[in-house]
Amino acid sequence: MRETRVSRIIKSEDLNHHGTLYAGRMAEWLVEACLITAINLTRKPEDVVCVRIHGFHFIRPATSGDVIEIRAKISYLGEKSITVDAKIHVNGEDAPSVTGMLTFVTVDRQGKPYAHGLALPQDYIEENRDIYEAAIEARKQR
Ligand SMILES: CC(C)(COP(=O)(O)OP(=O)(O)OC[C@H]1O[C@@H](n2cnc3c(N)ncnc32)[C@H](O)[C@@H]1OP(=O)(O)O)[C@@H](O)C(=O)NCCC(=O)NCCS
Numbered sequence: 001m002r003e004t005r006v007s008r009i010i011k012s013e014d015l016n017h018h019g020t021l022y023a024g025r026m027a028e029w030l031v032e033a034c035l036i037t038a039i040n041l042t043r044k045p046e047d048v049v050c051v052r053i054h055g056f057h058f059i060r061p062a063t064s065g066d067v068i069e070i071r072a073k074i075s076y077l078g079e080k081s082i083t084v085d086a087k088i089h090v091n092g093e094d095a096p097s098v099t100g101m102l103t104f105v106t107v108d109r110q111g112k113p114y115a116h117g118l119a120l121p122q123d124y125i126e127e128n129r130d131i132y133e134a135a136i137e138a139r140k141q142r
Contacts, residue, residue: 001040002074002124006033010066020061021068026088027056030100033072034084038104041074041082042116047106051081054101054138062090062097075128076135077120080113081105083138085131101138 008029016022031053039045062068069089076083082104087096106116125132 002037002120004033004037004040004070004072006036006070006072008068008070010062010064010068012064015064018061020063021066023056023058026058026062026098027053027100029070030056030072030086030088030098031102033070034086034100034102035104037072037074037084038082041118042106044106047108047114048082048104049107049111050102051105052103054103056098056100058098059095060090060097062088066090067092068097073128073131074120075101075131076139077116077118078139079115082116082118083135085134101134103138 010021014021014025035048035050038048042048070086071089072084072086074082075085084102086100088098090097105113108114
C-alpha cells in the first residue's frame, strides 16, 4: 500500500483561460492522491495532516478529453513524517507532465505529532532511489 493510481478525464470545467488544464484543479487532484497514499499506509485517516507542499512542476499542458493518471508513491518515511512523490501522466505517456512532492505528519487527537513507527523496506528504497533521494534533499532544504 505504498502507491496510489488515480485516473481522470479532463473536462471543459477543468480548463483555464488558455484552454489547458487549470493548475489549481491539477494541484487539488494531486494533493488528494498523495493524501490517500499516506492514509493507505497509516490506515488512520484522522491522524494524517499535510505539513508541506514542496512544489509542483508543470512540465507540459494537458487539455479537454485527455486522460490523466496520477501516480502517487511514498518516497520517504521520517520518524513522524511521510513524504509522497506524485507524477501525472497524460494519455499513457511514459514521461510525466506534472511532478510534485508533499509531506504529511501523523498527529494525535490534540494535533500533536507522534512517531508512526513505519519504515520502508530496503528493496523498496533501492527500486525508488530517485524519489527517496529527492525527499532527503528536500529535508535538507528546510
Ligand atoms: C503538522 C504540524 C503538527 C507539525 O508541527 P511541528 O511542531 O512542526 O512538528 P515537529 O517539529 O514535531 O515535526 C514533526 C514532523 O514534521 C516535519 N516537519 C515539520 N515542519 C516541516 C516542514 N515545514 N516541511 C517538511 N517537514 C516538516 C518534521 O521534520 C517532523 O518529521 P520527522 O519526524 O520525519 O523529522 C503543525 O505544523 C500543524 O498542525 N500544521 C497544520 C497542519 C494542517 O492544518 N494541514 C492542512 C490540512 S491537512
